[in-house]
């Protein structure tokens with residue numbers, strides 16, 4: 415057996431169910447394993463590699479920063495994190511940004527901001543955060559508590575208190591949760607990615623936003639998976655015509671380097687004061703230089719291409735043999751297949767295409783700039799595998 419497989423099981427904590435594939439090289443939307451076998455990447459490192467593997471322009475931006483300086487403590491000013499924060503604010507209409515290293519850390523920051531804001535404004539007993547059932551917000555104890563899935567909760571009791579879970583796409587239930595609790599914030603993903611590519615309806619998202627505004631409850635939108643061009647808009651909420659109070663993002667923003675951001679709106683822009691929150695690597699210059707490169711390239715033209723590629727996939731696979739339904743938006747799509755999703759992924763991998771699963775669906779998260787010819791090839795193989 416491959417040494418790396420053996421050594422992984424001997425030395426690495428057993429937290430992942432890996433495919434028996436070792437990645438040794440990637441370029442754009444192509445990736446090669448230990449045997450030199452080529453695959454078309456349709457998973458993007460779970461929505462991380464926005465412009466594919468080792469993208470030249472991104473590598474140049476990251477390398478230039480590495481050669482200037484790789485890190486400085488947050489006790490000094492540096493241009494990359496400031497520039498990135500300015501760009502994020504200008505593109506969202508938000509006011510200030512806190513940088514961390516991951517989606518979970520971005521959500522932790524949002525939860526802290528909401529608790530602090532509500533405690534100062536409405537009293538220390540106003541701390542409940544309503545999230546949705548089937549949501550996923552991260553792996554720290556608090557973001558696990560925010561995650562509306564029993565399975566994760568059972569493993570690590572006691573979790574951080576103060577979370578209540580509402581039914582997906584059920585406004586009456588959300589109204590009830592708001593009426594029954596002293597609520598500081600509502601936190602949603604507009605598409606539940608890990609939850610199985612479950613899309614919130616426009617009426618529901620609008621309704622939740624209005625409910626939050628009416629009650630001076632903060633609306634946090636978790637854009638860790640849906641952000642950074644993935645849905646065909648810069649952020650997923652922009653498909654819904656709402657204005658969140660806090661946006662959290664990570665994954666695709668870094669294009670492959672760890673970064674998380676909590677983007678704070680008018681109400682919470684000054685909630686933090688020196689010493690009240692922090693992160694050693696937060697705003698790391700190399701990660702920020704990469705993220706600036708990514709963000710600058712997610713322009714209207716690219717977003718239109720994401721929507722076109724999404725339409726192409728939908729047109730090719732809708733009604734195809736063995737495919738019952740396609741959920742999702744942009745290049746975050748979930749296929750409901752007649753065959754077991756894992757079996758579909760395994761057959762695709764045998765034929766040189768690498769999709770993902772999400773719950774019972776086959777999940778597609780290719781690079782935003784996947785070339786059309788490569789996408790066509792991947793879709794043909796997925797179609798054939800589902801029909802077999």
Ligand code: PLP
Pocket residue numbers: 515516517518519521550551552553603607608636637638639640664665
């Ligand atoms: N929020 C959402 C919506 C996610 O999809 C994820 C990860 O899949 C997270 C938060 C956690 O992000 P990270 O693994 O970077 O902490």
